[in-house]
Amino acid sequence: MNLDQKIGQLIVTGFPGSKPDQAFMDLVKKDKVGNVIFFSYNIKSRQQAACLCRELQGCIREETGVLPFITVDEEGGVVSRLPDDAAVLPSAMAQGRAGKLSSIYEGSKIVGEELKALGINFNLAPVLDINSNPRNPVIGVRSFGENAGLVSRCAAQAVRGFLDAGIMCSGKHFPGHGDTDVDSHLGLPCIDKSREELEQEELLPFCHAISMGIPAITIAHTLLPAYETEKIPCTMSKKIITGLLREKLKFNGLVITDCMEMDAIKKFYGTPAGAVEALRAGADLVFISHTARTVYESIEEIKRAVGDGRIAMSRIDEAVQRILKYKAVYAAEMLTDIKADPQNDLSLAKTAAQKKFMDDFYRECIYIHKPEGAEKIEAGPAPLWIGPYPARTSLAENEKDHTFSFSSYLKNKFGGDSFFISLDPSPEEISMALKKTKNCSSIAVGTINAHMNAGQAELVRELAKTGKPMAAAALRNPYDLQGIPESIFQAALYEYSERALKEFSELIFTGPCGPSSCSSGLSSRSSF
Template structure:
C-alpha cells in the first residue's frame, strides 16, 4: 500500500513531475539528477529508444532507482500514438495513425490496436501512453494535429477513441486523452507559439468537448491539457494548461473528471516564451493539474522543482493542494499495479508480435482511400511513368524522428520500372518549369504531395503538370486536404501518413489489379 504520509515534501513534489532526458541509458549524471530531486516519473522519446533489449534494461534500471529514491514506482510514459507520432521502431509494431484507422470504419479495430499496443508497451516496461488524440480536426490548415485525429466528426472521433481507450486500459496501460479542451481548430502549433481560439462554450459543447465527455464516461484515467488560449472561456487570459476556470471549473467540476490531469510539455514555446516554464508549472498546479511534463532539459527540471518547493514554503500553494494530486497519483499507480512491472518485461512471444504486425499491415492496406477516379489508378510497366514525391520528413515537433527515409517516388518507380524525381517541401519555380517540360515525355505522371495545403508550391507543380499531361495520379502522402489545391486531377488517393508501412500499402494498391479500395475519408473535403 502506497502511503502519502511516508513521503517528504520533496518526494511529493517529485511525484508531480514527468521528466525527459537525453541518451539511451541511466548514466551517473541522470542517476544523481533523479536522486537529488526525487523525480517520480519518466517520459520516453525516440532519442531514448534503440531496441527491445535496451528499452527493457532502461525501464528496469529507472524503476529500480525511482523505487529506491521514493519508495514509489514510476509512471513511464510515451507518445506512442501510431502513425507519424511513433517513438518505438525497433521492439514494437508500427501501427497506422488515427485517421488511417478511422478510414477503415470499424471501431473494433481500434480496440484491438489498444490491446496489442498495451501488451507491447508493458513488455518494454512502459505503463502510461500519452494517447489517444481526442481533437476533432476541423481545420485543414492545422499544422500539428491533422491525421493524428480520427476525423472531423466529433461523434466519430469519440467512437474510435473510446474503443482504443478500452483496449489499452483493459491490458493495464493508462490512456491519456489529449489535448483538452481541443486542439483541432488551430492554425498555430503550440510547440512554437500560443494558439488562440475564440469559440463560445456552446460551440465547444457541440464539437470539441464531445470526445472528452465520452472518454470520461468510458473511464479514461488521464487527460492532457493544451497550451491554447480560449478567449471566451476564461477571464484570466491564461492558456488552458494554466487556467483554473478550464482545468478545475470545466474539466473537474462541469465534466466530472476525477482522473489525472497531465500537462503537455511545459517547455513548449506557448508556455516557455510566455509566463515561463517554472512560473507556469506553479500556475498549472494552482489551476488543477496533477502531473507536469518537463520533457527535455535538466536545468529547467531543476528550476521547476525549486519553484514548486518555494511555492509551498511561501504559501502560494498549500501542501494540502499538493497532497490532492499526490493521492490521485499514488492511487492510480496502485490500481494499475505499477510495482509489478517485472512480471511484464520481455514476456511477448515472437508469434504474438507477428500477429500484431500482420494486423497493422492489414489495417494499413485497408486504409488507402481512392477519393477520386475518372481513370484507372493502376500503374503498370506498360506505361512510361514518372513518379514525383518529396522525401518523408518530420513536419512538427510532435512528429516521430523518421528512422527510414526511403521515398514513395523511388519505391514505386522501382516497382513498375519507371523514372522518379525527388522534390523538396517547397518547389522553386525553376524546378517546376523543368519538371513540367519533363512530364511531356511520359504516358503517366504520379505525384505524391506532403501537406501541400501548407507547402502550396507542391500544389502549383501538380496544376502546372496537369496542363501539359492529363494522365495525372495525385497521392496525398499525409493530409488528405491536399486535393483542395489541385481538385481537377482525374485520380486522387490518400494514405494518411508517410511511413514505410503506408508507402508499401499504397504501392500494393496501385500495382495490384485485384485490389479493392475500402477506405473512406474521415474528413470532409
C-alpha cells in the same frame, strides 16, 4: 514522504539517448523525480526498450520508494515512438475514415499489450481533438475526424482497448486543439468560441471519455477566452482545470500537462513559473520532457512556492495521493528475466501476428480513387517519381530519416527517374519537374500538406495537365487531394511510411519490376 519526494512524484521528464544520462540520474537521485517520458530516440528495439524499462524501474524505485510512470506518445501513424519491430496503429484520422470500431479497439489493445510487455505503463493517447480546421498545423491526421460524434465513438474504443490491456491512457488536448492555426510547440493558440459552441463541439469527446472512466486528461497550452478572460493558457488556469474540468465536467482522474518546454509556455511565461501555476490550477503531473536544468529550476521554484504559500501543501498532497492511487493499479513491476517471463512475451511469432493485424487494418483505412474504367497505371519504361523528403511538420512528430523517401522507394521498385521537391516548391522547381516529364511514361507525385503549401498544390495541377498516366499520393493530410481532376489516380495514405508506399505501389502501379496484380482486395471508395 518529505517535500522533495512529493514534488518528485509530480514531475515527468526524459533523457536524450537510449540510456539514462548523468543529468537524468542526478534528478532521480538528488531531486527524487519519479516518472519518465520516452521519445523515439530512447527506443531502438523492443528488447532494448524492455531492458531500459527494467533498469529505470529499479533505479527510480530505489531512490524514491515508488515505481515510476513510464510514459510515451504512441498515437500511431505520424506520432509513433515504437521501433520498426513493433506493431503500429494507423493515424487516428485513417482509423476514423475506415470507421471500423472493432478494429480500433483491437488495435489499441494490441498497442497497450505491447507497451505493457516492454514495461511502458502509460500511453499519452488518444487524441480527442476535433480537426475542424483543415489548416491546423499540429493536429491534422492525429485526430479521428472533423466532427464530435465520430471522434467520440472512435476515441471510446481506443480508451477501452488501452484499459483492457492494463495500461494508463490520457485523452488530449483538453479543452480542444483542433480549431487552431497555431502549433503550441511554437506559439500560443487561441480558441475564440462561445461557451455554447465549445459545449456543442470541442468538449463533447472529453465529456464522453469522462463518462466511460478515462483515467487521465492532458491539458492544452491554448487560450480559451470563453472560460478564462485573462491571457492565461488552459494549462495554468484554475478556471479551466478546477472550474471547468473538475467541477463542471466532474472529472476525478489525473490531470496532466502537455510539455511545459513548448514555446506556448516557455516563451510567454517561463517553464518554472508555468509549472507552479499549473499545480496551483489543479494539474497533478507536470511534464518537463527534455532539459534537466529546466526540470531542476522548476522543482526549486515549486519548493519556493510551497514555502511562501503560493501553493498550499494540501494541493501537493492531493496531487501525490491521486498519482499514487493510479500507480497502485498501473505501475506494475517487471520480472527480472524478461525472456523467461511468459507474461512479457516478446516472441517474434506474437509480434508477427500483431503486425499483420495492423497492416491489414491500415489497408482498410487508406482511400484509393481510380479513374472510371481504369484499374492500374502501367509504369512503363520511364516512370517519373516526384515528392518531398519526409518532413517533420510538427514537433509532435519524430525526427525524420532522409535515407527513405517516396521517390527513391518507387524508383528502386519500378526503375525510372526520381525528382525531389521542397515542401513549398518554387516556380523554378516546378519548371524543372515539368521538364522531367517530357519523355516519361508515367508520373507519381507525393505530397505533404499541399493544402497548406501552395507550391506543392501548383505542381500537382501542372503535372496533371501533361496528360501522362498519373497518380497523386497524400502522405499526410487527405485534404491535399481536393481539387485534383477525377482523371488522376489518387491515394490518401495518412502517413509517410514504408507500409504506406508499399500499398500505394501495389494498388496503383504495375510494371516489369512490380506486382502484376493487386492481392489486397481493397475496393475504390467514392470519398475520403
